[in-house]
Amino acid sequence: MLLLKSLAKVIDNSGALVVEVINVMGGMRVASLGDEVVCVVKKARAATSDGAANAVSKLKKGDVARALVVRAAQRVRRLDGTFVKFDDNAVVMLSKQGAPLGNRVLGVVALEARQKRWAKIASLAPKMV
Amino acid sequence: MFRKFSLIRTEICNFSGFKIYPGHGKTFVKSDSRSYRLLNGKCESLFLQRKKPSKLSWTIVFRRLHKKGQAEEAAKKRTRRTVKAQRAVVGATLDSIKAKKNQKPEIRASLRQAAVAKSKDAKKAAQDKKKVELSKVKAAQKGNVSKQQMKGAAPKVQAKSR
Numbered sequence A: 001m002l003l004l005k006s007l008a009k010v011i012d013n014s015g016a017l018v019v020e021v022i023n024v025m026g027g028m029r030v031a032s033l034g035d036e037v038v039c040v041v042k043k044a045r046a047a048t049s050d051g052a053a054n055a056v057s058k059l060k061k062g063d064v065a066r067a068l069v070v071r072a073a074q075r076v077r078r079l080d081g082t083f084v085k086f087d088d089n090a091v092v093m094l095s096k097q098g099a100p101l102g103n104r105v106l107g108v109v110a111l112e113a114r115q116k117r118w119a120k121i122a123s124l125a126p127k128m129v
Numbered sequence B: 001m002f003r004k005f006s007l008i009r010t011e012i013c014n015f016s017g018f019k020i021y022p023g024h025g026k027t028f029v030k031s032d033s034r035s036y037r038l039l040n041g042k043c044e045s046l047f048l049q050r051k052k053p054s055k056l057s058w059t060i061v062f063r064r065l066h067k068k069g070q071a072e073e074a075a076k077k078r079t080r081r082t083v084k085a086q087r088a089v090v091g092a093t094l095d096s097i098k099a100k101k102n103q104k105p106e107i108r109a110s111l112r113q114a115a116v117a118k119s120k121d122a123k124k125a126a127q128d129k130k131k132v133e134l135s136k137v138k139a140a141q142k143g144n145v146s147k148q149q150m151k152g153a154a155p156k157v158q159a160k161s162r
Helices: A119-124 B041-048 B060-065 B070-076 B094-102 B105-140 B147-151
Strands: A007-010 A016-024 A036-044 A064-071 A083-086 A090-094 B026-029 B035-038
Touching (some): A007 A036, A007 A064, A016 A064
Parallel strands (some): A083 B026
Antiparallel strands (some): A007 A016, B026 B035
């Protein structure tokens, strides 16, 4: 349940660490699992740190980029009647075209990512719940 | 539209040990990627307070640990041992089976020996007979005879010129 001003953790290696939501795509007010979001990088990894993306330019503090919500602390109802909730709010950075900016995803990702056609991120994820 | 109950698989609450039917409970995914199924608000609250289920007497973990209710479980389980009954077979009636079973070991041994001796004699007789026949055949043949000729093939054509 990410809104304007919500902070989220970044779980890929695009260089950003913490990100603040400034807009929710699709005209919605609230972003949940599998929704796209526009955000500002609030905290980024130091420029010389290893393990950062080499394909695309690393994100720095103050960069505006899109992201996909992959973990939400607010519980989400699944169609089989179960509710899922995660420990934190987490996000994977995307380019404007919808491709992930990093090339690795660390941590769990919700199944909604695959359900909402984010196949690339689903394939990068080490574990989906 | 798929039926909600298409997979009626009851999960087990990670805290209390009770069954979770579809439509009940919550799944909580911790930051270490481990997911926990919790039956209701009670279990959820206690879980988040980091209470230990093994210390709460109503949970299954506690009951198993302190061996509560095991006596009733054991009484229900009574081992059933099948009794093997001897039955008559087509070739042997029940009496003959029983008789053979109850034969004294010495008698059995002596019978067996007799049978062995008999078969040995029969074998020896057969072998002797074979030998006699063979010698007869050999006497009838003149000179060297190949194995194939012994079996009845035509004699090999001898080479007359090189």
